[in-house]
Amino acid sequence: MSPKSSHFPSDDSDYLSGFANNFSSESIPGALPKAQNSPLLCPLGLYAEQISGTSFTAPRKLNQRSWLYRIKPSVTHEPFKPRVPKHEKLVSEFSQVNSAINPTQIRWKPVDVPDEPTDFVDGLYSVCGAGSSFLRHGFAIHMYTANKSMDNCAFCNADGDFLIVPQIGRLWITTECGKLQVCPGEVVVLPQGFRFSVDLPDGPSRGYVAEIFGTHFQLPDLGPIGANGLASARDFLVPKASFEKESRPGYTIIQKFGGELFTAKQDFSPFNVVAWHGNYVPYKYNLSKFCPYNTVLVDHGDPSINTVLTAPTDKPGVALLDFVIFPPRWLVAEHTFRPPYYHRNCMSEFMGLIHGGYEAKADGFLPGGASLHSCMTPHGPDTKTYEATIAQGNDAGPHRIRDTMAFMFESCLMPRICPWALESPYVDHDYYQCWIGLKSHFVDNTENTGLQNHERSNTES
């Protein structure tokens, strides 16, 4: 293991905990100013810098900002220039010019990690999305395949928040608030504007990214569930302040701005924050801590019961993007078709699989793969799953789903699909076949009673 590992905390106690708290952290005692945010001279000669994640006048319950106390302020850099080479596969404003629509169910096989050296930024590519980062309403779904750490550079996404779901390989993420180790099975949120760099201690790495424009993730309301359950606020972990003070000649800030990359040079690390306080922070969450609720008598609950985080729209109950998981759990429903029901949805559903299998697909939906079922496109269990479930009959008994972690990004917006994703060699062109074998089990019990003819004659009269 690299000597850098000691800098990336692996124990929960190495983090602050909570969701949407007002946190504070100082890596040197006394580095945080007392009783005010911006004194004439900050302790230890630091610069005060605010990062605003919401407009100044956002309602208090939604307002997010943090104060960073740093060795040099972020503004100390040369002008931004378009990055050379361009990144051709990042989209932040989906239109007829750069993306297509297709209502067909689409499934992708897992994409291979490239052999050539590729870091997180170059390995990131948009798959689909809707809306516009410019208009502050929309989302993008990306995936990444990478194999090397970012070197002497940091990434900053001015367009939106990233929710990263690693599937292969740990992420060692250095942020302005401190360091996070994120393993497959955990997720991390990097809010709009934070600078971060990604090291890949395990080499070949792959994962999924949801990006949201113009809002932030919240914990879902629990309604009749009560005060506890699903993702608990205390299980969200926030890094503690740590800083680099050494000179870093030629250090590059890579800024994603309107889906395009720009670079600016500076001679120091952006991770020079000695202390900080606020409620606008990067955070991670271990999906194994999720407390699932489920049906205990009949029928399959709607997947919203497994919402980890939601990015709301202005319409009550309508999500710009929900992050929903399908974790290990007991299935106990009686005389019930237990897998997900056949479905057409006004929302659009993008699914991924972190490990194991998914209960509605016996074959073909593989870890690292993905599927997209767009607005009102039918979907549901494949033929094999349907027939196997029916064969079990009504006396299936309690059954524990083990070794699985599937997830869904669900949005009220209709996604457009990037051309490289539609034309990808990893598209599973036989996906539709998994339903073609569904046969009619219809038993027409009216044939011998004459009831059908009776109804027809009523209609005609």
Ligand SMILES: [Fe+2]
């Ligand atoms: Fe669905």
